[in-house]
Amino acid sequence: MLLSRAADAFASHLTDVRRLSVATARAYRADLADLADAVGDVDIASVDLEHLREWLWRASQRGDARSTLARRTSSARGLFRWALDQGLVPADPSLRLVTPKKGRTLPRVATADGLGEMLERVRAAADTGDPVALRDHAVLELLYGSGIRVAELCGLDVDDVDLSRATARVVGKGAKERVVPFGAPARKAIEAFLTRGRPALAARTENAVPALFLGARGARIGPRAVYDLVARTVGPVVGGVAVGPHALRHSAATHLLDGGADLRAVQELLGHASLGTTQIYTHVSSERLAAAYRLAHPRA
Known part of the structure; x- marks a missing residue:
């Protein structure tokens, strides 16, 4: 299955099965669309750990915040964990993907x-x-x-x-x-x-x-x-x-x-x-x- 089609199916799984909000599923889908742009809309089974590391490295080079990188790591992990359960990939390449630690950003508070x-x-x-x-x-x-x-x-x-x-x-x-x-x-x-x-x-x-x-x-x-x-x-x-x-x-x-x-x-x-x-x-x-x-x- 192509990566983009797998991402669409995964987003539907998030809302229909896991009952996550439409906004959350949309955020996951946007992250995975960025992944497909980076590695090409290839068969999901051909995506490996190096593809994922390269994707995150490029995102960090263009100045994406650590919180954004952490969210994208989570999106990739969720997709490949689901894909493994569905039999779409022989193994989960995201297991060794390191999540960037989020910097603590204190919320803005009014008096x-x-x-x-x-x-x-x-x-x-x-x-x-x-x-x-x-x-x-x-x-x-x-x-x-x-x-x-x-x-x-x-x-x-x-x-x-x-x-x-x-x-x-x-x-x-x-x-x-x-x-x-x-x-x-x-x-x-x-x-x-x-x-x-x-x-x-x-x-x-x-x-x-x-x-x-x-x-x-x-x-x-x-x-x-x-x-x-x-x-x-x-x-x-x-x-x-x-x-x-x-x-x-x-x-x-x-x-x-x-x-x-x-x-x-x-x-x-x-x-x-x-x-x-x-x-x-x-x-x-x-x-x-x-x-x-x-x-x-x-x-x-």
Whole structure:
């Protein structure tokens, strides 16, 4: 089987059998398309370890980040492990492929005061009654108030939110479902949107959708619209750099730990499979503490 056809079949396996998200499968497929470009669209059985090493070496020479190289190594390993199970290759050439170690990149975090001021400005815009402004306020409050991922937010239906308990039922990575709490500001913003904003947006299309958050034309809101919203509102809070919805997730986790939340509780809230993933936020908190110490302590 040609490498490109094997990559397509493997991507389908990821979504249909392993139930990974479409976005994850797309990332794997893009990595493997790059592999096919590098070695040629040959029979997958003819690809050996040297082909894979050459592919990664070229990627490193053009300046790909170590995290990108590590992800591509994982993509190749997944493909050939699957191909071996399917009998497409006589042996797995990726077994001896070394994964480049990722450099630790601390997430960009906004200050609680900065986010508070930004959310107050967004609330003031929502008070005008504009349906999109009402939606934007609810989206930002929920992202920061619960720490959910952008895909989880876009996948929410109206029935997934329990305003009486201030909780939302979300479906995370690996189709794992969890219930997350959110605060009073998010509840108030969602109530206002459901009452005054969502009906106006829903009226813009003839096709009724169960989605909690709707786009300007009445369909379910997409990740791109949320990215644009966060970049426009949160970007200035973190120095004008380009940020996405994860900046609010990072900020929520860091502020919880700064306030004394238990690490395991934060892990459960964020839906991390591994505690090690959550622990990066302890590094953020400790570095913020060290910076404050250096600025304030007379013996620093």
